[in-house]
Amino acid sequence: MKKILLFLICLVVFLFTFFNRYTFVSLDLKKPSTKEVEIKGEVNHPGIYTVKWDASIQDVIEQADGLTDLANTDALALNRIVEENEVIVIGKQEENYISINTASLEQLQTLPGIGPSLASRIIEYRQERSFQSIEEIKNVKGIGDKLFEKIKEKIVL
Structure with missing residues (x-):
């Protein structure tokens, strides 16, 4: 009986130290600081850019060296924060009749x-x-x- 009690005490101490030693860390609690965004259409250098996490469409346009003369941004909210892996298409101005x-x-x-x-x-x-x-x-x-x-x-x- 003493041996069983001693074994159980050792087992409890072992389990207690084993589980308290290791703490689980959730990696999804840390936000990434950058994201990738693709921009194409009427920009000077279309492509995939790495931008800050809180970058706006305007920031991505600036990284692409600005807009061409034919760019139409009427349908875009330039201050909108871009999503990760978003594709931004800058359209062309329609010809004026x-x-x-x-x-x-x-x-x-x-x-x-x-x-x-x-x-x-x-x-x-x-x-x-x-x-x-x-x-x-x-x-x-x-x-x-x-x-x-x-x-x-x-x-x-």
Whole structure:
């Protein structure tokens, strides 16, 4: 009986020291300090970048050496914190179309081959009657088939 009691005491002491010696550590309690984010589209150097954990879209754009001239950030919240392994796509600006029924003199002059005098004639024509189709612009004196082919992809009603 003494041997059994001595054995049990030794076993309890052994188990007590064994389990108290080792403490489990959870590694997921420590936050990483960086994360990887991919950026593509209208940036100067698209690719995968390692950024600080609290980096925003603006920070990633700066690491990619900024935006190109064609970049459109209207749909992006530049101050939003990026997620780990997120892919950011910077879109391209849509081409601006010129409305031949509402454009100003200056806007009409941005069309290829349209100078101040042709722009004035377009405005005079539309004041008499609005354009019903883009082909109708050929009724303006000085705008023929050749000039129409240059501007038809850039104009709308």
